[in-house]
Amino acid sequence: MSLSKQARAIATSPTLALNEQASKLRARGEPVIHLGIGEPKNPTPINAILSSSARLRVGDVKYSRVDGTPSLKKAIIRYTEENYGRLPAPENIIVTTGAKQSLFNILYTLLNPQDEVILLAPYWVSYPEMVKMCYGVPVVVTPEDGTFYHRMAEIEQAVSAYTRAIIVNSPNNPSGVMYPPEFIAELVDYCERKGIYLICDDIYHKLVFDRKEWHPAYAYSDKSIDDGHVIVVNGVSKAYGMTGFRIGWVIAPRKMVEVMINVQSQMTSNPSTLLQAAAEGALIGSQGVIENLRLTIQNNRDVVLTELKAFNNVRIIPPDGTFYVLPDFRAYGDDSVALARFLLETALVVTVPGAAFGMEGYLRLSYAGSIKDLTEGVKRMRWALDPTAPNEIYIGDRKLVRDWL
Numbered sequence: 001m002s003l004s005k006q007a008r009a010i011a012t013s014p015t016l017a018l019n020e021q022a023s024k025l026r027a028r029g030e031p032v033i034h035l036g037i038g039e040p041k042n043p044t045p046i047n048a049i050l051s052s053s054a055r056l057r058v059g060d061v062k063y064s065r066v067d068g069t070p071s072l073k074k075a076i077i078r079y080t081e082e083n084y085g086r087l088p089a090p091e092n093i094i095v096t097t098g099a100k101q102s103l104f105n106i107l108y109t110l111l112n113p114q115d116e117v118i119l120l121a122p123y124w125v126s127y128p129e130m131v132k133m134c135y136g137v138p139v140v141v142t143p144e145d146g147t148f149y150h151r152m153a154e155i156e157q158a159v160s161a162y163t164r165a166i167i168v169n170s171p172n173n174p175s176g177v178m179y180p181p182e183f184i185a186e187l188v189d190y191c192e193r194k195g196i197y198l199i200c201d202d203i204y205h206k207l208v209f210d211r212k213e214w215h216p217a218y219a220y221s222d223k224s225i226d227d228g229h230v231i232v233v234n235g236v237s238k239a240y241g242m243t244g245f246r247i248g249w250v251i252a253p254r255k256m257v258e259v260m261i262n263v264q265s266q267m268t269s270n271p272s273t274l275l276q277a278a279a280e281g282a283l284i285g286s287q288g289v290i291e292n293l294r295l296t297i298q299n300n301r302d303v304v305l306t307e308l309k310a311f312n313n314v315r316i317i318p319p320d321g322t323f324y325v326l327p328d329f330r331a332y333g334d335d336s337v338a339l340a341r342f343l344l345e346t347a348l349v350v351t352v353p354g355a356a357f358g359m360e361g362y363l364r365l366s367y368a369g370s371i372k373d374l375t376e377g378v379k380r381m382r383w384a385l386d387p388t389a390p391n392e393i394y395i396g397d398r399k400l401v402r403d404w405l
């Protein structure tokens with residue numbers, strides 16, 4: 001079959017094969033533990049339910065403006081004022097189908113063929129594929145010192161005449177680290193001097209632990225949204241645990257938003273009017289939902305770190321936020337895909353290979369699930385990999401003996 005080279009070059013989701021294998025095992029009744037999940041377990045915030053059901057009740061679910069309903073935009077303006085200290089105009093905002101479409105719209109609007117986008121490894125899996133879908137070239141910068149923190153000099157070296165944007169995701173999926181404010185300030189200053197756009201994927205900015213403070217890139221720019229080079233992506237997926245609602249947004253210079261609206265209008269039009277109402281409900285309703293979620297996840301993070309510390313030779317950089325941790329498992333093999341497959345087959349634990357995030361030899365574990373799954377999952381991983389762990393374990397009601405170490 002003759003298919004587009006461009007489309008065929010897009011990588012399959014790294015979790016897809018493992019998820020399929022895990023589903024098959026589960027269907028056979030195997031007690032699989034999923035540490036690959038990218039969403040919190042909390043129920044939908046009540047205000048989101050009420051606000052969308054009010055619309056359904058009156059049967060008013062039609063097309064909205066492509067760039068979002070005026071009332072949701074109003075809620076986003078208020079959210080931005082409170083969290084970013086900036087007051088965007090409605091024309092600076094486009095509401096999208098999840099933060100994913102926000103990122104795609106931005107890249108499609110910015111890139112000419114062969115333009116480059118700097119990605120900071122570890123990076124979110126979709127960034128390089130989205131850049132390629134927009135005929136651009138992803139340029140990955142990996143910290144040389146083995147941390148998850150980049151030095152400005154490393155980034156400057158990777159910048160060329162073709163560089164159009166740098167994507168920064170802090171706190172970061174998959175590492176959970178939040179970049180220091182000085183680094184964000186340096187990035188803003190550099191991008192403004194060079195005329196490069198700084199795309200800030202802030203989807204996890206509310207899920208920060210230990211009373212650490214998150215600082216928006218806008219805090220380091222004197223320029224207005226229209227004259228500056230900061231582009232913000234956010235949404236309700238992670239902070240409110242509303243992943244299935246698919247509502248995100250972009251804040252950008254209005255000239256760019258105008259083009260993004262044209263792009264989106266030819267592709268998907270407005271995000272579902274019903275789900276925009278739900279997002280509006282979440283944004284203007286009680287924000288206690290976020291704090292409850294944050295505290296639960298912080299507690300989960302503490303549990304998973306304690307469990308991981310029992311592992312021999314696994315290096316961990318403690319996460320400052322999100323619900324992920326990216327331990328270095330190179331002591332147990334350099335091929336993270338093979339390692340994740342081995343863990344699923346022997347210990348029935350799903351993890352995500354670091355290779356997908358530009359960090360070979362690492363595994364991403366999600367701690368958005370239950371404490372029981374976290375402790376049991378890491379215990380099983382230790383049993384499968386660590387020769388200093390007891391060599392017998394119960395998985396479900398089966399007693400297993402490790403005989404490969």
Ligand SMILES: Cc1ncc(COP(=O)(O)O)c(C=O)c1O
Pocket residue numbers: 038097098099100101124169173201203235236237243246247248
């Ligand atoms: C870093 C990052 N950006 C964007 C997204 C996409 O968010 P949404 O579900 O709103 O499309 C995710 C989801 O996993 C993410 O981890």
